[in-house]
Amino acid sequence: xxxxxxxxxxxxxxxxxxxxxxxxxxxxxxxxxxxxxxxxxxxxxxxxxxxxxxxxxxxxxxxxxxxxxxxxxxxxxxxxxxxxxxxxxxxxxxxxxxxxxxxxxxxxxxxxxxxxxxxxxxxxxxxxxxxxxxxxxxxxxxxxxxxxxxxxxxxxxxxxxxxxxxxxxxxxxxxxxxxxxxxxxxxxxxxxxxxxxxxxxxxxxxxxxxxxxxxxxxxxxxxxxxxxxxxxxxxxxxxxxxxxxxxxxxxxxxxxxxxxxxxxxxxxxxxxxxxxxxxxxxxxxxxxxxxxxxxxxxxxxxxxxxxxxxxxxxxxxxxxxxxxxxxxxxxx
Amino acid sequence: xxxxxxxxxxxxxxxxxxxxxxxxxxxxxxxxxxxxxxxxxxxxxxxxxxxxxxxxxxxxxxxxxxxxxxxxxxxxxxxxxxxxxxxxxxxxxxxxxxxxxxxxxxxxxxxxxxxxxxxxxxxxxxxxxxxxxxxxxxxxxxxxxxxxxxxxxxxxxxxxxxxxxxxxxxxxxxxxxxxxxxxxxxxxxxxxxxxxxxxxxxxxxxxxxxxxxxxxxxxxxxxxxxxxxxxxxxxxxxxxxxxxxxxxxxxxxxxxxxxxxxxxxxxxxxxxxxxxxxxxxxxxxxxxxxxxxxxxxxxxxxxxxxxxxxxxxxxxxxxxxxxxxxxxxxxx
Amino acid sequence: xxxxxxxxxxxxxxxxxxxxxxxxxxxxxxxxxxxxxxxxxxxxxxxxxxxxxxxxxxxxxxxxxxxxxxxxxxxxxxxxxxxxxxxxxxxxxxxxxxxxxxxxxxxxxxxxxxxxxxxxxxxxxxxxxxxxxxxxxxxxxxxxxxxxxxxxxxxxxxxxxxxxxxxxxxxxxxxxxxxxxxxxxxxxxxxxxxxxxxxxxxxxxxxxxxxxxxxxxxxxxxxxxxxxxxxxxxxxxxxxxxxxxxxxxxxxxxxxxxxxxxxxxxxxxxxxxxxxxxxxxxxxxxxxxxxxxxxxxxxxxxxxxxxxxxxxxxxxxxxxxxxxxxxxxxxx
Numbered sequence: 001x002x003x004x005x006x007x008x009x010x011x012x013x014x015x016x017x018x019x020x021x022x023x024x025x026x027x028x029x030x031x032x033x034x035x036x037x038x039x040x041x042x043x044x045x046x047x048x049x050x051x052x053x054x055x056x057x058x059x060x061x062x063x064x065x066x067x068x069x070x071x072x073x074x075x076x077x078x079x080x081x082x083x084x085x086x087x088x089x090x091x092x093x094x095x096x097x098x099x100x101x102x103x104x105x106x107x108x109x110x111x112x113x114x115x116x117x118x119x120x121x122x123x124x125x126x127x128x129x130x131x132x133x134x135x136x137x138x139x140x141x142x143x144x145x146x147x148x149x150x151x152x153x154x155x156x157x158x159x160x161x162x163x164x165x166x167x168x169x170x171x172x173x174x175x176x177x178x179x180x181x182x183x184x185x186x187x188x189x190x191x192x193x194x195x196x197x198x199x200x201x202x203x204x205x206x207x208x209x210x211x212x213x214x215x216x217x218x219x220x221x222x223x224x225x226x227x228x229x230x231x232x233x234x235x236x237x238x239x240x241x242x243x244x245x246x247x248x249x250x251x252x253x254x255x256x257x258x259x260x261x262x263x264x265x266x267x268x269x270x271x272x273x274x275x276x277x278x279x280x281x282x283x284x285x286x287x288x289x290x291x292x293x294x295x296x297x298x299x300x301x302x303x304x305x306x307x308x309x310x311x312x313x314x315x316x317x318x319x320x321x322x323x324x325x326x327x328x329x330x331x332x
Numbered sequence: 333x334x335x336x337x338x339x340x341x342x343x344x345x346x347x348x349x350x351x352x353x354x355x356x357x358x359x360x361x362x363x364x365x366x367x368x369x370x371x372x373x374x375x376x377x378x379x380x381x382x383x384x385x386x387x388x389x390x391x392x393x394x395x396x397x398x399x400x401x402x403x404x405x406x407x408x409x410x411x412x413x414x415x416x417x418x419x420x421x422x423x424x425x426x427x428x429x430x431x432x433x434x435x436x437x438x439x440x441x442x443x444x445x446x447x448x449x450x451x452x453x454x455x456x457x458x459x460x461x462x463x464x465x466x467x468x469x470x471x472x473x474x475x476x477x478x479x480x481x482x483x484x485x486x487x488x489x490x491x492x493x494x495x496x497x498x499x500x501x502x503x504x505x506x507x508x509x510x511x512x513x514x515x516x517x518x519x520x521x522x523x524x525x526x527x528x529x530x531x532x533x534x535x536x537x538x539x540x541x542x543x544x545x546x547x548x549x550x551x552x553x554x555x556x557x558x559x560x561x562x563x564x565x566x567x568x569x570x571x572x573x574x575x576x577x578x579x580x581x582x583x584x585x586x587x588x589x590x591x592x593x594x595x596x597x598x599x600x601x602x603x604x605x606x607x608x609x610x611x612x613x614x615x616x617x618x619x620x621x622x623x624x625x626x627x628x629x630x631x632x633x634x635x636x637x638x639x640x641x642x643x644x645x646x647x648x649x650x651x652x653x654x655x656x657x658x659x660x661x662x663x664x
Numbered sequence: 665x666x667x668x669x670x671x672x673x674x675x676x677x678x679x680x681x682x683x684x685x686x687x688x689x690x691x692x693x694x695x696x697x698x699x700x701x702x703x704x705x706x707x708x709x710x711x712x713x714x715x716x717x718x719x720x721x722x723x724x725x726x727x728x729x730x731x732x733x734x735x736x737x738x739x740x741x742x743x744x745x746x747x748x749x750x751x752x753x754x755x756x757x758x759x760x761x762x763x764x765x766x767x768x769x770x771x772x773x774x775x776x777x778x779x780x781x782x783x784x785x786x787x788x789x790x791x792x793x794x795x796x797x798x799x800x801x802x803x804x805x806x807x808x809x810x811x812x813x814x815x816x817x818x819x820x821x822x823x824x825x826x827x828x829x830x831x832x833x834x835x836x837x838x839x840x841x842x843x844x845x846x847x848x849x850x851x852x853x854x855x856x857x858x859x860x861x862x863x864x865x866x867x868x869x870x871x872x873x874x875x876x877x878x879x880x881x882x883x884x885x886x887x888x889x890x891x892x893x894x895x896x897x898x899x900x901x902x903x904x905x906x907x908x909x910x911x912x913x914x915x916x917x918x919x920x921x922x923x924x925x926x927x928x929x930x931x932x933x934x935x936x937x938x939x940x941x942x943x944x945x946x947x948x949x950x951x952x953x954x955x956x957x958x959x960x961x962x963x964x965x966x967x968x969x970x971x972x973x974x975x976x977x978x979x980x981x982x983x984x985x986x987x988x989x990x991x992x993x994x995x996x
Contacts, residue, residue, distance in 0.1 A: 124458050126788050126805045141458045141476045142492070144805045144823045144840075158514065159476045159494045160806070162823045162840045173528065175514045176476075176494045177546070179877040182822065182839045185898040185916065193894040193912055196837065196874050210528050213511040213548045214568075214841070216877045216899040230525040234517040235548040235570050236588075236878075238899050238917050248525055252517065253570050253588050254606075256900075256917050256935060271588060272606050272624075274918075274936050274954060290606060290624040290638055292936075292954040306638065306954055306970065313986070320989045322645070325652045456790050473790045473808045474824070490846065491808045491826045505860065507846045508808075508826045509878070542860050545843040545880045546900075562857040566849040567880040567902050568920075580857055584849065585902050585920050586938075603920060604938050604956075622938060622956040622970055638970065654977070657984045 001223065002037025002048045003200050006130060006148035007165045009106045010036060014049075019068055022098055023086050031083050033067045038099055038200060040222035041069065049098070050222075051091035056080065070094050093188060100198055106130070107147045122159075134170065146181065152207065165199075165219045169207035175235070177214040180205070184218035184225075184241025184259060197221060199241060206230075212237060212253070221259075228265065240277075252289065264299065333555065334369025334380045335532050338462060338480035339497045341438045342368060346381075351400055354430055355418050363415050365399045370431055370532060372554035373401065381430070382554075383423035388412065402426050425520060432530055438462070439479045454491075466502065478513070484539065497531075497551045501539035507567070509546040512537070516550035516557075516573025516591060529553060531573060538562075544569060544585070553591075560597065572609075584621065596631065665887065666701025666712045667864050670794060670812035671829045673770045674700060678713075683732055686762055687750050695747050697731045702763055702864060704886035705733065713762070714886075715755035720744065734758050757852060764862055770794070771811045786823075798834065810845065816871065829863075829883045833871035839899070841878040844869070848882035848889075848905025848923060861885060863905060870894075876901060876917070885923075892929065904941075916953065928963065 003010070013034040020027035039048040044066035051070040052059065056077060063069070066084055071077045073087040088094040108130025115121055116135040127133060127145040134153040139145065143157045146164035151157065155172045163174070164181035174180065186197035201220020205227050211217065212235035219225055220242045227239065228247035237251050240259035249263055252271035257263070262280045270289030275281070282299030292306035305314035335342070345366040352359035368379045376382040376398035383402040384391065388409060395401070398416055403409045405419040420426040440462025447453055448467040459465060459477040466485040471477065475489045478496035483489065487504045495506070496513035506512065518529035533552020537559050543549065544567035551557055552574045559571065560579035569583050572591035581595055584603040589595070594612045602621030607613070614631030624638035637646035667674075677698040684691035703712040708730035715734040716723065720741060727733070730748055735741045737751040752758040772794025779785055780799040791797060791809040798817040803809065807821045810828035815821065817834045825838045828845035838844065850861035865884020869891050875881065876899035883889055884906045891903065892911035901915050904923035913927055916935035921927070926944045934953030939945070946963030956970035969978035 122458075126786075141494075142474050142806050142824070159496075160474070160492055160509075160824055160841075162805075164823075173515075176511045177492075177509060177548075177824075177841060177878070179840045179899075182877045182899070183837075185876060185896070187896055187914065193872065194896050194914065195894075196896065208525065212517065213514045213550075214509070214546050214878050214900075216841075218877075218899070230527075232517070232519055232526050232528065235511075235514070235550070236546075236568065236900065240917070250519065250526065253572070253590075254586070254918070258917075258935065271590065271608075272604075272936075276935075276953065289608065289626075294953075307982070309986075313989070316989045317985050318639070321649050321653060321985060322641075325645070325648045454790075473826075474806050491828075492806070492824055492841070505847075508843045509824075509841060509880075540857065544849060545846045545882075546841070546878050562859075564849070564851055564858050564860065567843075567846070567882070568878075568900065582851065582858065585904070585922075586918070603922065603940075604936075621940065621958075650971070653981050653985060654973075657977070657980045 001043045002039045002045070003103060004148075004165075004202055005106065006150070007106055007202060008103050008200055010103055011101075014102070019049075019086070023070070023088055023094065025086055029083060030086070031067050035067050038095070038103060038222065039066065041066075043223050044069070049095070051095040053091055093190065096188060096197055099200065103198075103200060105147070113145070116153075140176070149181075158213070165201070166203040166205070168205050169209065169229070171208045172205050173210040175211065175213040175215075178211045179214075179216040180211070181219040182216065184221055186221050186241065186259075201225065201242065203227075206247070209233070215239075218259075234271070246283070333375045334371045334377070335435060336480075336497075336534055337438060338482070339438055339534060340435050340532055342435055343433075346434070351381075351418070355402070355420055355426065357418055361415060362418070363399050367399050370427070370435060370554065371398065373398075375555050376401070381427070383427040385423055425522065428520065428529055431532065435530075435532060437479070445477070448485075472508070481513075490545070497533070498535040498537065500537045501541065501561070503540045504537050505542040507543065507545040507547075510543045511546075511548040512543070513551045514548065516553055518553050518573065518591075533557065533574065535559075538579070541565070547571075550591075566603070578615070665707045666703045666709070667767060668812075668829075668866055669770065670814070671770055671866060672767050672864055674767055675765075678766070683713075683750070687734070687752055687758065689750055693747060694750070695731050699731050702759070702767060702886065703730065705730075707887050708733070713759070715759040717755055757854065760852065760861055763864065767862075767864060769811070777809070780817075804840070813845075822877070829865070830867040830869065832869045833873065833893070835872045836869050837874040839875065839877040839879075842875045843878075843880040844875070845883045846880065848885055850885050850905065850923075865889065865906065867891075870911070873897070879903075882923075898935070910947070 013036045016030040035049045036047045041050045044050040044064045048066045049068040050066040070091040113127040113131040115133040118135045119133045119137040121139040122141040124141045125139045125143045128147040130148040131145045133151045136154040139157045140159040142160045144162040150167045152170035158176040161174045161178045166181040181203045187194045203225045206229040208230040210232045215237045217239040218241045227245045231249040233251045234253040237255045239257045243261040245263045246265035249267045251269045254272040255269045257275045258277040264283040266284045268286040273287045275293045280296045284300045285297045286302040288304030291308040293308040302311045304311040345368045348362040367381045371380040373382045376396045380398045381400040382398040402423040445459040445463040447465040450467045451465045451469040453471040454473040456473045457471045457475040460479040462480040463477045465483045468486040471489045472491040474492045476494040482499045484502035490508040493506045493510045498513040513535045519526045534556045538561040540562040542564045547569045549571040550573045559577045563581040565583045566585040569587045571589045575593040577595045578597035581599045583601045586604040587601045589607045590609040592610045596615040598616045600618040605619045605623045607625045612628045616632045617629045618634040620636030623640040625640040634643045636643040677700045680694040699713045700711040705714045708714040708728045712730045713732040714730040734755040777791040777795040779797040782799045783797045783801040785803040786805040788805045789803045789807040792811040794812040795809045797815045800818040803821045804823040806824045808826040814831045819836045822840040825842045830845040845867045851858045866888045870893040872894040874896045879901045881903040882905045891909045895913040897915045898917040901919045903921045907925040909927045910929035913931045915933045918936040919933045921939045922941040928947040930948045932950040937951045939957045944960045949961045950966040952968030955972040957972040966975045968975040
């Protein structure tokens with residue numbers, strides 16, 4: 001999926017000639033279609049530009065449907081005949097370098113927000129152009145609803161909450177100070193320093209989600225950060241970019257989920273659980289308070305500890321160490 | 333204690349006939365008094381409705397003083413002759429089902445806030461009707477003071493702080509972005525999903541409390557969340573619903589206290605200490621940074637580790653494991 | 665360095681006679697210079713008053729350059745002939761007692777903010793007097809820029825962020841709800857209770873720093889809290905007062921740094937790393953997610969665990985304990 005026009009716009013469609021100039025390649029070797037959007041490799045479709053960083057052997061059989069896909073400029077890649085493949089030195093850097101001068105935030109300058117007559121917006125709240133506030137929704141003092149944001153029916157947005165680049169379902173509750181749709185934490189080295197990656201994705205909260213006070217849910221880098229229906233999240237939790245959380249998940253305070261994590265339905269996370277990037281937590285799994293998870297958890301299992309392991313293993317270790325040291329103390 | 337009329341109101345007093353209809357019981361078996369408020373079982377007094385979930389044997393000798401107490405609909409409960417006992421399938425669900433259509437937030441529509449002439453309120457702050465700002469208090473930019481909230485003398489409320497359903501003592505300081513009185517994290521299953529429990533309690537901060545930037549203190553479900561005088565709380569801490577914190581307690585950054593915890597006077601909690609639901613920490617006890625507390629700590633003791641145990645036990649275990657593995661390494 | 669006149673002012677210069685009265689000492693024994701500012705012991709220069717709490721043997725050879733230095737009132741200190749040394753019962757208490765009635769926040773009443781014509785300030789933002797917003801800077805909705813605050817060119821200040829007592833470099837980004845320059849967590853006992861220490865320092869963010877959503881960076885007690893150029897900090901991190909962070913440091917979500925910590929360039933801190941007061945982390949060192957650091961880390965090393973130790977030691981311990989308990993289970 002390319003960029004959502006409610007949140008982003010490209011300055012112009014890129015013709016084969018534009019692409020040829022940008023990446024210093026022969027125009028004749030390129031597809032004749034224009035490029036009108038950008039996307040992740042997996043989510044790409046016609047009209048998109050994307051990038052791929054792996055070796056040729058991990059290039060999927062049905063390779064990207066993108067109009068242009070930037071790949072590494074190695075000899076193996078130069079042998080690829082697909083006209084959508086363009087080799088560049090550093091695909092990620094080249095991709096975001098193009099994007100930063102081509103994709104802009106859509107501010108909907110001429111399109112005032114649509115607020116349902118039965119919605120209630122506090123006088124001190126700000127609702128930007130292009131936003132849409134559903135029937136029965138309630139927006140509290142000092143809440144900020146960014147350009148193009150969609151708020152469902154009967155949603156309740158607490159004071160000082162901020163929502164950008166997001167689609168918010170019916171009956172969703174955000175408590176005070178929750179932050180939806182800020183930039184994710186993605187860095188790219190360049191010029192001898194770390195630089196922030198611009199984020200072109202969204203946050204999607206399905207119906208009935210509750211997000212506690214001062215929580216943060218970052219938008220996707222490319223593609224979405226998603227929280228499934230009726231998932232309940234306590235105060236001061238954090239959900240990283242491109243993480244996908246299922247339905248009826250429960251997260252207790254300070255649960256911190258890194259980027260590109262996948263959490264299936266009915267998972268329970270205790271307080272202060274931490275989850276590393278790209279981990280998968282199977283349906284109905286439970287993580288005890290304070291667990292620090294570095295690898296996948298099969299469905300239905302209960303894990304704990306730091307690093308997290310099956311709860312019984314951790315408990316056995318705790319008890320054994322405790323016994324050993326008590327024995328030594330007694331025999332002194 | 334029933335609901336505080338500064339924050340909540342009932343749509344009408346419930347007559348015995350209303351109660352009979354609501355719970356499908358015989359009016360003749362009910363007390364003749366009206367029900368005008370709701371409360372927890374322990375805090376109930378005349379005029380209140382409450383609920384009790386335990387077995388009959390845990391029903392206290394001097395059972396609830398409430399006008400109506402909902403109990404499970406089991407045979408043992410049906411033998412109870414007290415006219416204030418009403419059996420229902422699921423007391424908790426029945427209680428909150430009644431409450432959600434009967435108890436509403438009091439907005440004090442016709443009663444403008446009272447701001448002491450020697451108080452200072454930033455032009456961008458919002459103070460709702462029915463609120464009361466004491467002499468010498470200072471309310472900073474974008475602070476939100478909800479309906480009926482009481483702010484003591486010389487209190488300092490930082491920018492972007494939000495205060496709802498709360499009584500704030502003299503000389504209290506809230507740093508920027510602190511959240512007082514949001515909904516607690518309480519869930520009730522129903523219709524195949526998790527639903528938020530409405531919260532009818534308050535937050536009470538006694539004199540001289542300091543609450544750091546971006547902290548969160550949730551209001552009670554029924555009854556109060558309380559922080560004792562001169563307790564000092566660092567940034568990004570969290571206090572759950574119905575937790576009672578004593579005087580002169582110190583909590584370093586990220587300390588996270590779950591619900592219904594009791595912390596006695598002069599307790600010291602290091603950074604990132606986590607405390608599970610319903611735990612009791614005795615007077616003057618200390619918890620080292622990062623401790624994860626799952627059970628009660630006697631007064632005066634020092635505990636650490638995850639899960640937390642007496643500090644000396646934890647240290648002995650750490651040293652023993654370290655020695656064992658160094659020895660093995662050396663003998664290879 | 666004394667107080668920054670952009671943020672603080674003294675009610676008047678203190679003559680030797682004022683000093684003599686304040687501390688009940690002989691005027692004749694004092695330097696003839698006036699005291700016009702206050703500072704830490706290490707940062708003091710002519711015109712400042714400071715305090716020193718250690719024994720005489722730790723008094724440096726080139727003792728404080730301050731005009732007045734408060735020291736303990738012990739016999740060894742009474743033997744010191746330096747005219748800048750004034751003995752008092754409790755130097756820290758005496759120092760802050762003087763300060764609280766003498767040093768005040770500078771509000772720049774008559775000096776409107778200077779906003780560069782090419783800067784963009786949201787209509788709902790508040791920029792206080794004496795503040796300075798650089799060319800190309802962008803201040804989002806409900807941001808609060810305190811009196812005298814300096815915002816560099818092309819800086820981006822997110823919605824609901826608050827900045828006080830701070831100097832913010834070029835190209836700095838603060839995401840929504842970040843808190844810069846709030847009071848640090850410093851306490852002083854007195855009158856049988858804990859009292860907050862007033863903070864007279866600043867926060868300095870060098871060019872290219874990014875600070876995530878709902879982060880908190882406290883200002884120094886005396887002197888500054890500093891974050892070096894191009895350091896990147898994820899959501900919900902916390903940096904305590906007087907901590908000095910180098911360049912190109914990376915901190916993942918919930919990293920929590922106590923006060924007076926020193927972190928050198930190119931350090932990497934995983935998610936939820938905690939660092940105790942006064943610790944030093946050498947250049948390029950790395951701390952794994954969840955590490956709880958209580959002592960110094962040499963440059964270039966990788967540590968993990970709680971308490972943190974060299975990563976290999978921790979991993980060896982984890983593996984050994986796991987093996988021991990699996991063996992026991994198998995042999996049952």
